[in-house]
């Protein structure tokens with residue numbers, strides 16, 4: 001049983017099916033709707049979805065990302081990093097609408113696995129010998145069901161994680177608020193670049209196009225340091241934000257590639273979210289229960305890793321379950337394979353590794369610059385490149401040459 005019909009849960013269902021295993025997905029929402037705004041799927045995740053037969057679907061939905069470019073608050077270029085196939089990977093990176101991706105995964109699950117059980121909320125579990133006794137709630141009724149394995153793919157506020165770790169592990173907020181939205185706008189740069197302007201030690205504005213069908217659709221994310229770091233009680237991806245709250249931080253920007261005021265004004269629904277994570281866990285699950293995606297390793301959404309790592313978890317979990325006779329041993333192998341790299345990523349994201357260099361640019365050249373070579377030393381630029389690669393790039397050759405995880 002998979003708890004959660006998000007990117008991670010649905011990818012798990014497809015991966016288990018492809019590995020010849022049966023599963024059911026329970027999802028608390030009554031109806032799955034295309035919520036959220038843009039996300040990036042890195043080549044290693046695109047590889048896994050392609051091996052699940054979804055390559056053409058991704059190409060129809062998303063924009064094949066060409067570059068990630070960093071600029072100062074005036075739009076002057078600091079650094080360009082090639083992405084996906086431009087960087088030598090055999091698979092592209094895609095910038096895509098999260099909700100549309102979720103709907104595409106849902107359609108594939110419904111076709112290959114069966115209907116997702118929506119309106120069913122996970123509440124509790126008990127391990128009982130070789131089974132897990134799961135308590136669910138549907139329309140006010142309590143359901144108790146026995147399953148072989150329970151996978152908590154229920155996101156950043158995971159109830160499965162809370163049951164596994166009842167002493168609590170708080171949501172840690174770094175004091176940065178993120179506002180997000182999607183609107184129609186003129187093409188930015190080549191129409192396929194993730195453009196990052198400014199630094200979130202003060203204020204940062206990120207844009208990328210996300211739709212192959214509508215090339216004018218532009219995703220934006222504004223990140224502003226508004227408070228000292230602390231602990232927060234909740235992080236709700238659907239919380240609505242206000243134009244005035246975000247606009248005041250960018251009103252003075254003369255940001256050449258994008259008219260920020262017009263873009264914010266053209267956005268139907270502005271969303272706000274605190275930049276939160278949780279400390280990496282010493283173990284994810286126990287016995288026949290485990291965690292996956294944001295439930296296992298919530299991290300700051302700044303490195304194109306939220307959806308991508310969930311897809312990798314899904315494929316690796318299915319492989320482990322299909323290749324080990326005992327499910328408990330399979331879950332141990334899954335955690336041994338996926339927990340160390342994702343824990344490292346959580347901490348790497350938390351250190352906001354490139355922000356200090358970008359802040360240095362605005363300190364040294366507050367009014368802008370003509371050439372970045374006049375502002376940063378080659379060593380500083382190389383260090384910034386390496387820091388960004390640590391967040392968003394696995395080794396190109398290692399990925400290209402790794403045997404498939406298909407069973």
Ligand SMILES: Cc1cc2nc3c(=O)[nH]c(=O)nc-3n(C[C@H](O)[C@H](O)[C@H](O)COP(=O)(O)OP(=O)(O)OC[C@H]3O[C@@H](n4cnc5c(N)ncnc54)[C@H](O)[C@@H]3O)c2cc1C
Pocket residue numbers: 003004005006007008009026027028029035036037038039098120121122123153154155156157158159180237238292293294295301306307308310
């Ligand atoms: C509504 C929504 C909007 C988002 N928008 C963005 C965005 O704009 N940008 C971005 O970078 N990331 C966004 N994310 C997060 C992003 O999808 C994840 O970081 C990433 O895809 C990993 O996905 P996941 O499947 O682990 O978790 P999620 O995508 O969060 O999915 C978790 C699923 O579990 C369900 N669930 C939660 N509790 C229970 C329960 N007790 N019982 C049953 N089901 C439960 C939720 O309804 C949800 O469908 C959003 C997530 C959600 C849920």
